[in-house]
Amino acid sequence: MGEKTQLRIFLSLPSTMQLIYLLDTVISDILREMNFDEETQEHVNLAVIEAGTNAIKHGNKEDTNKTATFEFLIEDDKLTIVVTDEGSGFQREDVANPLEPENLLKSSGRGLFLMEACMDEVIYEAEGTIVKMVKYKQSPNL
Amino acid sequence: MGEKTQLRIFLSLPSTMQLIYLLDTVISDILREMNFDEETQEHVNLAVIEAGTNAIKHGNKEDTNKTATFEFLIEDDKLTIVVTDEGSGFQREDVANPLEPENLLKSSGRGLFLMEACMDEVIYEAEGTIVKMVKYKQSPNL
Amino acid sequence: MQINLRHKGSVTILDIEGNLVGPNTIALKNIIDNQIQEANGEPVFMILNLERVQMMDSSGLGVIVAAYASIRRNNGRVVLLNIGGNIRSLIVMAKLVTIFDRYDTEAEAIASFF
Amino acid sequence: MQINLRHKGSVTILDIEGNLVGPNTIALKNIIDNQIQEANGEPVFMILNLERVQMMDSSGLGVIVAAYASIRRNNGRVVLLNIGGNIRSLIVMAKLVTIFDRYDTEAEAIASFF
Numbered sequence A, B: 001m002g003e004k005t006q007l008r009i010f011l012s013l014p015s016t017m018q019l020i021y022l023l024d025t026v027i028s029d030i031l032r033e034m035n036f037d038e039e040t041q042e043h044v045n046l047a048v049i050e051a052g053t054n055a056i057k058h059g060n061k062e063d064t065n066k067t068a069t070f071e072f073l074i075e076d077d078k079l080t081i082v083v084t085d086e087g088s089g090f091q092r093e094d095v096a097n098p099l100e101p102e103n104l105l106k107s108s109g110r111g112l113f114l115m116e117a118c119m120d121e122v123i124y125e126a127e128g129t130i131v132k133m134v135k136y137k138q139s140p141n142l
Numbered sequence C, D: 001m002q003i004n005l006r007h008k009g010s011v012t013i014l015d016i017e018g019n020l021v022g023p024n025t026i027a028l029k030n031i032i033d034n035q036i037q038e039a040n041g042e043p044v045f046m047i048l049n050l051e052r053v054q055m056m057d058s059s060g061l062g063v064i065v066a067a068y069a070s071i072r073r074n075n076g077r078v079v080l081l082n083i084g085g086n087i088r089s090l091i092v093m094a095k096l097v098t099i100f101d102r103y104d105t106e107a108e109a110i111a112s113f114f
C-alpha cells in the first residue's frame, strides 16, 4: 500500500523578516533536489517567500514569540507546502486585485496574486492562517 | 525580565542521508547570520553534520518514517543546538577513543570525538537520543 | 545586498547586487527616497541597473513601483537596465510591462531621457 | 561533487571537487576501491588533490583513512595535495598528521613516490 516516496520536512521560524533568507535557502535546496526546471524553481521560490512574508508580517506581526511554520511534503509527482501563522487570519475576497488599473501603481498588495500565479494550487484554510500550496512535477494544465 | 534576544529555529527531517545537505545549508546560514568567525563556523558546521549523521544513521537507521529533529537556539552570547532521534540510544562510554593508536586507522568512530572537539559543550541525554551542543560567542576557555 | 550610487550628468544610476527580497528591499527604498528628497521637487532621472539581481519578490516590486509613482509626480522618470528573465516575467505577471521601460545598455538607457 | 581520475606514469591522481560530507563520500570510496582492485595486488601510488574540497566530515576522513590502510597493505602509498586550513585542522585534531604526507604542488607529490 502506497510505496511511493514521501518525505516530510518541517521548519519553524520565529517571526522576524531577518530570517526569511533561511526559508529561501531551504526551499531552494528542496527545489534543486527535486529537479524542478529552473523557471519552476524560481516560481515556487517566489511563492514560498511571499507566503512566508505574509505569515511573518501580516499574520504574526513580526512578534518573535510567535512562530511561522513551513511543511514541505516531497512526493514523486508534486511538492506541497503548508505555511501557518499564529495570527487572526483574513478573507481572501477582501483583498483587492492588484491587476486592476487603479491598483497598478500601489506599492503593495501583489503577494497573494503572485503566489496564485506561481503555484498550481493555493488553498487558504483556518481563516487564512494556513496556506496550502501545490506544485506538480508536470503542471496538470500544460 | 530577560529582554535578551532569543530566537528558536526548528527543523525536522525524515531520516535519509540525501537530506543532510539541507541541514548543512541551514546551520551555515545561521552561523553566518550570527557572525561567528570563519573557523568557528567550520567547527560548528562539522559538529552539526556529525550529530545529524549519527541521528539519521545510528539512531533512526535511515528509516524515512522516523524523523531527526534539530533545534537551534540563537542567543546574543551563544548558539545551542539540540539534535534528537527516534532510535534506542547508546552509551557514550562504550565508544572507543579514536585517538588511541589501535584505532587511528579505523575508517569510522570519529564523529562524537569531533563534535566534542568542535563545540564548547556536548551533553548526551535520554540515552544519547538527545544531543545538546553549545557554542559560545566568546569561547569561555580562551 | 549591495547598492552603488553613480551620477552621469543629470542621471542617477543605481547598480544593485543581490536579491531584492524581504528586508533587503528597505535599503533600496531608503536610497531612492533620499535621491527624490535631495532633488527638492526637480525631476529625477533614474536608472535601476538590475543586472546582478537574480530574484525579486513583491516587496522589491513594490519599491520600484513606488519609485516610479513618486518620481513621475515631479515629471521625472525611472527605467530598468539589464533585467534578467525572472524579473522580466515578474513584471509581465504583475502587468507592469507598460509602466517600466527596459534597456539592455547603459547608453540606451541614458539616451532615453533626452 | 565531482571526481576526476588521471594517471601520470604509475601515479593515480584524483582531483576532487565539492564537500566530502555524508553521501558524497561514497563516490570517492568507490573510485578508490576500484583502483585498488584493478591494481590486482600491485602497489598503488595515489594522490588525493583536495584543493577544491572546502569541507570534510568524519565520513570523508574515514574514506581516506581506509584508503591509506588498504593501499599500504600492498606497499603502496596515498598522499594529500593542496589541503586547505579546514582539512588540515581536521587531520590534526584526529591525530592523523603523522599518517598523511601533504604536498603543495603536484610535482612534489609525484616526486615523493620515487
Ligand SMILES: Nc1ncnc2c1ncn2[C@@H]1O[C@H](COP(=O)(O)OP(=O)(O)O)[C@@H](O)[C@H]1O
Pocket: A050, A054, A055, A058, A059, A060, A085, A087, A088, A089, A090, A095, A107, A108, A109, A110, A111, A112, A113, A128, A129, C058
Ligand atoms: N497570513 C496572513 N495573515 C493575515 N493577513 C494576511 C495574511 N496574508 C495576507 N493577508 C492580508 O492580505 C493582504 C494582501 O496580501 P499580499 O497580496 O501578500 O500583499 P501585501 O503583503 O503587499 O499587502 C495583506 O495586506 C493582509 O491584509
Ligand SMILES: Nc1ncnc2c1ncn2[C@@H]1O[C@H](COP(=O)(O)OP(=O)(O)O)[C@@H](O)[C@H]1O
Pocket: B050, B054, B055, B058, B059, B060, B085, B087, B088, B089, B090, B095, B107, B108, B109, B110, B111, B112, B113, B128, B129, D058
Ligand atoms: N544518535 C545515536 N544513536 C545510536 N547510536 C549512536 C548515536 N550516535 C552515536 N552512536 C554510536 O556511537 C558510535 C560512534 O559514533 P561516531 O563517533 O559518530 O562514529 P561513527 O558514526 O563513525 O561510528 C556509533 O558507531 C554508534 O554505535
